[in-house]
Amino acid sequence: MDAGFKVTFTTVPGLAESDVDAETVFIQIQSKPVFAAADAVKVVWRGWLTCVNGDPEYLRSLPADFVSLPLFFTNGPESLTTLVKSWFGRTFDANFGSLPLNSSTLNWLAALWTGCHPTCNIRYLKLAWRLQSQPVLDISYTVNPQDAWELWNSIHTPESADDQIGEKEVQAFMNGLETHFFRHFKIHLSAGRLLTVSTSLGSAHHDGKIKIGNSEYITTLLTLLTEYALFKMPT
């Protein structure tokens, strides 16, 4: 006799950006222990499925009955997550795969978050690298946010800013950080792999774990992730 569970599905309007995006679906699992009083419900698991600014061509090419929600966020114990995933798989023929973030996405996120510094203090920019040497070298590189922002600002000048971040700019930003590191420690960071990027706005890990600390730039973040998720579709 396990504790009873109650699952609620709600839609969260407003997150979806374009017309072709489907509405976000928010799922909550609350536990209702059998032996306790009736009002002692507690949320044990939360998750949401979303699609923000998905590729309109692709979304329009799907048949009318199909809803595409390529991103799945969860917060809660792993056992419940797998339960939810398998239920979705059985009922809707859905498939879940992990979304590992490659280094270019992480670079992008670093640049994105640094660019938010004037509006909300990011407090630090921490990057974790791994170099495959003998023994394996793990490097944690923390940059003062003001310095990072100045570097970014010099690359992505406000005049050219139109909320679009170009790949070259991101590359230049990372190059700047790497050359600075090299000057001091004589280690080429480009020989290794970027594993984690974190600021007070959130952190991103290369195996797909993302923590979002601040809801300020969530739309941009979600757009980036949606694009990446749709790109990884098997077909």
Added chain:
Amino acid sequence: MSKYACANGRFGFGVWFESETAEAKESTGERQQTTKCRHEMADALNLTRSVNERSFESESSATSASNRSLRLAEKEKKRGEADPFAAAVSYLSRVKAGTVVRGNDDLERNILVVETVAVSKGLSPRVVSVLLDLALSLNAGTTNCTRVLKFLIPATVVPQEAIVRGVSWLCVGKLPMNAQVLFLRWVLTVFDLIDRKDDLRAIYGFIFSFVTDETLCPFICHLLYLLTTRELVHPHRVRKLLDIQAKTGRQPFLTQLLALYKVFRPDLVTVSLPSRMRTGFKNYNSTWKVTLSAVQKRNKGEVSVDHSLTLDVNEISLSRKRKRHHLAIPSLSSAFDSSSGKKGLRLQEFHSFAELLENIHNIELPAQMGSMLGSTLALHYLDCVQDESAFLRLNFWLGHSLQEEFLLCPADGSSDNTSEAGHFLNTLLFSQQFLQEGFSSTESFLYKFLSVWDGCLLRPQILDLLSDIPLMPSFYMNKLLFEPLKQLYFTSTLFFKCSVIECLNSMLMKWLTWHSVNASEGSLDISLNSTSNMTMTLSGFMDSVMELVRFVGLLASEGLRLENCHVLLLNQTLGFYETVCDMFLKYSLPLIIMPPAGVFYPALFSIDSISVDRLGYIMYRYRKNLTLAKQQKQRREQTFHISRNSYKEFNRNLQTMVNSMLISQWCIPGSELELDSGLIAQSRIAQPWCCFDIIHHPALFSYAIEFHRRCWPERKEMDLESIKIGKFWNWYMEFLFNQGFDGLKDFIMANTGHGSLQSQEERKSMLQSVH
């Protein structure tokens, strides 16, 4: 309260009575309760009692039919010799009370036999009953009781009668305490495997009466917890539990059971209980846990998928989970929302093709499209219905599974994983071959996989899947298929090379078959497969086919050179060219492509007679194809054009072959094959010019020698030239053809006219070549 048993040892259960003694402290009420329970128990045991009566009867008749029993015993002995396990079980079922245990080798041996089977495969329900009775009746002694209980692993289910009988043995009271505890723990461990629980619920009262025993209390509480239903919660039981709690303090198992009672009947249980409770039941299954899970895993893993082509819907239960990835084909189940207006029938309800046909307009697609793979009925339906969304779902699921399995999660080499993946691919192959076309997600997966494949992992399945790839424009084919294959081919073993050529041969045959079925007269636009939107013109199709044949020619010639013209590779190549040579006649595709020199010459000069024969057959078919094409052109029946080059090439090959085999002139100056005469002289072969003709050819001269020996058995010296004279030549030809060289026969007859020929000169003059 003392209980004594009137145990009928032979049939293994007891009926017990209560005797009032002076020491009885129980209240009358309780005693009345227990008597009532005893009646319930008696009713519940009705079935066992009737069994008892029946066996009594059979016992009495046995003595009169002694002959019959003798024969039966003999039969059983014979069966026993064949099956030691069954013999052991029947021996153990006949062990009586009072059997000597110490030094009893038979008993020991049989228990050992059963034990080995139990821990490896598990025991069937009947054997579980027999052994449980043996153990708990103490017929085999106390040590054996615990021993048997410890290896009593069921394979499938546990019949509830066995448990009921076990509880009655418990009531008998002869079991030592550790055996009782062990038995209760065993019941708890296999609780989920008990087939039905209604009889157990009927003896709830009996089980409850053991709650007073301090050692047994935790396990009894656990068992009651699992069995309780609303109707079984009675005030006297609640009172009893509270009494025990007052005496022994708040024990977690008591609290748990009381909490459960409270859920069912909150009016009866008024004490307050903590709302947060960790489960109060301690580890009971430690003795059996590991063995039980191993046996279950082993048994579940042996579920095999039925691939027979009978039209039955199969419930595929490949449900083994492997870490985070499920490479399993889900079972057919209905969609969640079955309350939509028109109730469709679900696919798993059909058992025959006729039923499917009757209801074809009213079928609901299953919730998971992946479950349709492997079921022939479902595939039939899928093929008919041609629903775009169905294919989209299926391709999505398939693409995702394949991607997760092979591309994103590197194979960790354990044979467990590979066999599961192999099984999955086999089912996929079966479905694709059934539908006679490949899925688009398989195709895209293969392109991505080829560039990272090592050529070893699941080689047969991958190559078979590759041969199902539909045709596409030659540019893409080169980039996506040929480049990676080339890399794999030239760095692999001989057998891989042969497999690749075979795979490409099969691919070509599928393309050609598809073309001959789909292309209608005169139209130029052909759509490729039923689900894709790409169309292709006839010339585009021919381009791709030419690309493929050219590619295989390249692979084959280089491969033969690298492998020293190995006979296996040569044979696979010649098999491919057997398909190619008949493209016009068999598949109505107006393409004639000759094998390259790197294939033709190794075959012509090969030391293996089968290759030479096959080459003859191929040249004969080429001739037929070209002749027909020429005739059609002369009659102006067709619109295609066979280039002059094809004719020239054919003629050249034909000339070479005829020259070397029939006219003994394989090295003509000015021809393609020209060797310096000095070099030939160095080989110091007498009469080098005829060393590749039909008599002296390295592949065939053993037949010439045989013939010579038969014709001239008295001759001491071989003179093979004498075969060429007069009637011997015709006899020799007949002899050769009778050895099964049909290809050579066709070739020679077609090129030198029918019938026998008298001399070499006549043969020369009768030579025809196609211009």
